[in-house]
Amino acid sequence: MSAAGHCWQCNQSTSGQLFCPACNSLQPPPNDYYALLGLERKLNLNTQALQQRFYELSRRLHPDRFMQRPVEERQYSLDASSILNDAYRTLKDPVKRAQYVLKQAGFDVGEQRSKDVPPELLEEVFELNMALEEMRGGDNSARPQLEQAESNFTRMMTDVDRQLESLFEKYDRSPSRDPLSELRGVLNRRKYIQNLLDEVHAELTPDT
Ligand SMILES: [Zn+2]
Incomplete structure (x- = not known):
């Protein structure tokens, strides 16, 4: 694991970007859906822009593109692609998106028990x-x-x-x-x- 904010490959500062600005190596992906997609943490999202961003990143992160790359990057592309799919599935749905933001903020969003009638x-x-x-x-x-x-x-x-x-x-x-x-x-x-x-x-x- 490289120092935070520095490229695992060339050790230049990455300024939090997914691809190193110096050597273009893929960095360990953030687990956070908004961070991975490079989106502000808003509850109202433009779903069309979200979809475009998803398609664009899906292409850039596709494991097929990393076959000739070092083993670290191959792994990062697998990890990132999997997080990206979860991120898109969650954030495109307003209710799931809200639940995600709540959970990230430390709220308990467990299933409502059916006997708790409002x-x-x-x-x-x-x-x-x-x-x-x-x-x-x-x-x-x-x-x-x-x-x-x-x-x-x-x-x-x-x-x-x-x-x-x-x-x-x-x-x-x-x-x-x-x-x-x-x-x-x-x-x-x-x-x-x-x-x-x-x-x-x-x-x-x-x-x-
Ligand atoms: Zn680099």
Whole structure:
């Protein structure tokens, strides 16, 4: 392992670049998705620019291009390509991106336990479970109620996504723990509503 900030090959300063400005050797890749992609740590990303950056780096880091290079670089290109694929898969999706930023900031983003019903949803969830039970027991009269629930939860999702958008902006304006902690709450709520929607949907259209 070379000294941080210096090329493992020629020992010149790399100024944090992936390829040494002096000898063009590939450097050990950073594990951080934003750092590898050379992007500012923003929650709002231009997905088209992200995709272009991904394609460009995929080409430059492709292991086939390093066949004739020293063993270190061959390994770095494998490592970097693998991190790059994970980075793209994560950052192109706003929810996964937010979870990543939260995790990097030290927040616990473990799966929301299904019994932690958000208090404002308690009544709705109770009624939904009754309707689901009736449907499962073969009582089709609960169908309109489920359809109503489906449209309610869909509307809630739209609200939640709007909240996410505004928290993304808030964080990008002034990156701090406050918007992140709010963000975690909204993501948990989103996950919870998504599970309810999946459940209702599976009951209404069992074959899909
Ligand atoms: Zn170098």
